[in-house]
Amino acid sequence: MVLECNGVVHRVEVVGTGKISVGERLAGDQPTALVRTESEQLTGYEPDLGTVTVSDRGPAFGEFVAPKASQEFPAAESLAQNLTVTTQRNPCGGGLPATFAARGPFQVQNSALTAFPPQNAVYLLPNPVELIDTANPSGPSITLTEFPLTVSQSS
Numbered sequence: 001m002v003l004e005c006n007g008v009v010h011r012v013e014v015v016g017t018g019k020i021s022v023g024e025r026l027a028g029d030q031p032t033a034l035v036r037t038e039s040e041q042l043t044g045y046e047p048d049l050g051t052v053t054v055s056d057r058g059p060a061f062g063e064f065v066a067p068k069a070s071q072e073f074p075a076a077e078s079l080a081q082n083l084t085v086t087t088q089r090n091p092c093g094g095g096l097p098a099t100f101a102a103r104g105p106f107q108v109q110n111s112a113l114t115a116f117p118p119q120n121a122v123y124l125l126p127n128p129v130e131l132i133d134t135a136n137p138s139g140p141s142i143t144l145t146e147f148p149l150t151v152s153q154s155s
Helices: none
Strands: 002-005 008-011 014-026 032-046 050-056 060-065 075-081 083-087 098-102 106-113 121-123 129-133 142-146 149-151
Touching: 014 050, 032 075, 075 121, 075 149, 083 142, 106 121
Parallel strands: none
Antiparallel strands: 002 008, 002 142, 014 032, 032 050, 032 060, 050 083, 060 075, 075 106, 083 098, 098 129, 121 149, 129 142
């Protein structure tokens, strides 16, 4: 993932696990099902930030959409993320630990799925997301500019 604060960019590779479930099909001509991100726990390290953890703040909903009723693939899927990012050292300076949170759920997307459940599918952040400091909401925020999420295994 890529975080930016005050023009300083931090690249952190985070790895871990998450739980995603597919819910009921929604009514309509185009096959669509709700996809629920139930949990996520990712960890990484960056020399300036120290240990970085990413966790989900609670369930959030995305969707799986087939192109049309008679054609299942390529499909589009959005996974909702409602994250907190905790760093050992604040990316905006100060050296103290900090926790940042999204103002609400946001989406990562893959518009070219060829199988479901997806295997090694990469979901990308379509737009940067502002994360606010949970201890100081009026203080500097960080921007999540990249958050590639790979779904590599289902069980």
